[in-house]
Amino acid sequence: xxxxxxxxxxxxAALALALIVGVAAPAGAQQRNSxxxxxxxxxxxxxxxxxxxxxxxxxGGDSISGRxxxxxxxxxxxIQPAGQAWRAxxxxxxxxxxxxxxxxxxxxxxxxxxxxxxxxxxxxRSGRSIVRFxxxxxxxxxxxxxxxxxxxxxxxxxxxGKSLLLPLFGADAFxxxxxxxxxxxxxxxxxxxLGVVLMLLMWVANNIPNGVDIAWIKRGxxxxxxxxxxxxxxxxxxxxxxxxxxxxxxCVATTGYFLMFPFYGTDxxxxxxxxxxxxxxxxxxxAAMIAHIYIGSxxxxxxxxxxxxxx
Amino acid sequence: MARMKFLCDADRCIECNACVTACKNEHEVPWxxxxxxxxxxxxxxxxxxxxxxxxxxxxxxPCAAVCPVNCFYTTADAVVLHSKDLCIxxxxxxxxxxxxxxxYPKVGNFGSRGKMDKCTFCAxxxxxxxxxEEYEKYGSNRLAEGxxxxxxxxxxxKSLLAGDGDIIAQIYKERVVRRGYxxxxxxxxxxxxxxxxx
Numbered sequence: 001x002x003x004x005x006x007x008x009x010x011x012x013a014a015l016a017l018a019l020i021v022g023v024a025a026p027a028g029a030q031q032r033n034s035x036x037x038x039x040x041x042x043x044x045x046x047x048x049x050x051x052x053x054x055x056x057x058x059x060g061g062d063s064i065s066g067r068x069x070x071x072x073x074x075x076x077x078x079i080q081p082a083g084q085a086w087r088a089x090x091x092x093x094x095x096x097x098x099x100x101x102x103x104x105x106x107x108x109x110x111x112x113x114x115x116x117x118x119x120x121x122x123x124x125r126s127g128r129s130i131v132r133f134x135x136x137x138x139x140x141x142x143x144x145x146x147x148x149x150x151x152x153x154x155x156x157x158x159x160x161g162k163s164l165l166l167p168l169f170g171a172d173a174f175x176x177x178x179x180x181x182x183x184x185x186x187x188x189x190x191x192x193x194l195g196v197v198l199m200l201l202m203w204v205a206n207n208i209p210n211g212v213d214i215a216w217i218k219r220g221x222x223x224x225x226x227x228x229x230x231x232x233x234x235x236x237x238x239x240x241x242x243x244x245x246x247x248x249x250x251c252v253a254t255t256g257y258f259l260m261f262p263f264y265g266t267d268x269x270x271x272x273x274x275x276x277x278x279x280x281x282x283x284x285x286x287a288a289m290i291a292h293i294y295i296g297s298x299x300x301x302x303x304x305x306x307x308x309x310x311x
Numbered sequence: 312m313a314r315m316k317f318l319c320d321a322d323r324c325i326e327c328n329a330c331v332t333a334c335k336n337e338h339e340v341p342w343x344x345x346x347x348x349x350x351x352x353x354x355x356x357x358x359x360x361x362x363x364x365x366x367x368x369x370x371x372x373p374c375a376a377v378c379p380v381n382c383f384y385t386t387a388d389a390v391v392l393h394s395k396d397l398c399i400x401x402x403x404x405x406x407x408x409x410x411x412x413x414x415y416p417k418v419g420n421f422g423s424r425g426k427m428d429k430c431t432f433c434a435x436x437x438x439x440x441x442x443x444e445e446y447e448k449y450g451s452n453r454l455a456e457g458x459x460x461x462x463x464x465x466x467x468x469k470s471l472l473a474g475d476g477d478i479i480a481q482i483y484k485e486r487v488v489r490r491g492y493x494x495x496x497x498x499x500x501x502x503x504x505x506x507x508x509x
């Protein structure tokens with residue numbers, strides 16, 4: 001009786017084994033061709049499938065990647081098609097954006113100046129002057145402004161120098177100029193960023209938008225027409241410039257540092273995105289600053305004689 | 312003139328990394344820079360394939376298109392080379408390259424990455440062929456000696472092919488016909504806007 005029971009257990013175990021093998025077998029059979037020869041590529045990864053998987057959605061990631069046995073693990077990215085999109089932006093959309101924003105702003109200002117001319121003081125000078133910004137504030141402004149001008153020129157050089165300056169300079173001189181431009185761009189970013197942070201701290205309390213600004217805008221702010229609406233320390237237009245500097249400057253600084261320190265906290269997709277944001281914000285920033293420079297110079301009386309005149 | 316291309320037959324690559332080692336030795340590539348590497352996809356899973364990848368010397372090369380100082384040029388053999396004298400180390404070619412080919416001697420250091428380095432198809436650089444300057448900057452110039460890139464020449468399974476695009480494509484097609492399978496010419500669609508039917 002005990003023997004029969006042992007036999008039964010053996011038979012059950014054998015059947016179970018046969019079942020497992022039988023279930024597993026069809027999976028193995030799929031690896032064979034119709035003539036029962038082995039097809040080693042039946043499950044092989046195909047580039048087309050992987051590229052299609054990248055296109056099909058966010059789950060696909062942005063590159064075909066695998067394992068590498070060299071220390072540089074980043075090189076495990078085999079193909080990253082996103083580079084083509086970045087190239088299209090940098091060599092296409094960015095050129096149009098910059099041309100429209102910067103040349104457009106210059107054109108608008110020229111037309112405005114021809115129509116409106118310099119906004120004069122209504123009753124001339126009173127003979128007295130007041131200190132609106134102390135020496136420290138003025139120093140911060142000009143440190144930031146000086147850095148901005150160098151950063152803008154060297155930044156535009158990276159994107160447009162090869163079209164505009166390279167034919168004039170020649171390859172060697174242009175490369176040397178661009179090399180120094182890159183150093184200036186990288187190192188002057190630090191005082192620029194410091195200046196933006198100091199401006200944020202110094203003037204944020206005077207730049208919170210309020211009801212007076214709405215009234216100021218409704219009356220054309222003195223730019224449109226000859227009205228002279230009241231404002232606190234900064235009028236609405238100055239507040240707009242302030243927030244462009246603080247937010248735009250913060251944006252270009254953040255994205256710029258991601259580019260300056262490659263692979264610290266980003267991967268290649270992150271750096272492409274950072275460059276797109278950096279370039280887009282920067283050209284709009286430059287256009288806005290051209291308007292700021294216009295109003296601060298030939299657009300408004302008082303620029304050249306801002307200090308109390310002796311006579 | 313030939314139109315030089317690389318083709319890695321992933322069904323033959325055994326991930327021995329000899330191409331990587333040969334390249335480093337032939338050109339005395341500095342520590343930390345890999346002009347060529349072998350990437351294994353689906354490692355340890357069914358259908359695993361290894362692909363040896365370097366600069367593919369693209370038609371309409373993205374690196375050349377985005378370079379701010381136009382330091383890239385294409386030779387008569389359609390090899391994409393660059394001038395380290397002009398390169399400012401901005402990193403733009405690395406953002407644009409589909410294959411991660413551009414390498415930099417420094418990783419951080421306030422964006423001063425140093426002069427970009429990449430596969431030259433063993434064709435040196437703009438300096439005079441076989442000059443000391445050319446060797447120090449770009450490595451040896453085998454093409455000028457009438458030889459093909461060393462990585463492909465010493466590949467033990469002849470997985471990696473280098474040479475005229477039409478000829479290596481024909482070799483690959485014959486292989487696919489004979490053995491009855493092939494996982495395709497990796498990177499060709501991206502680099503050359505064409506692929507080899509398998």
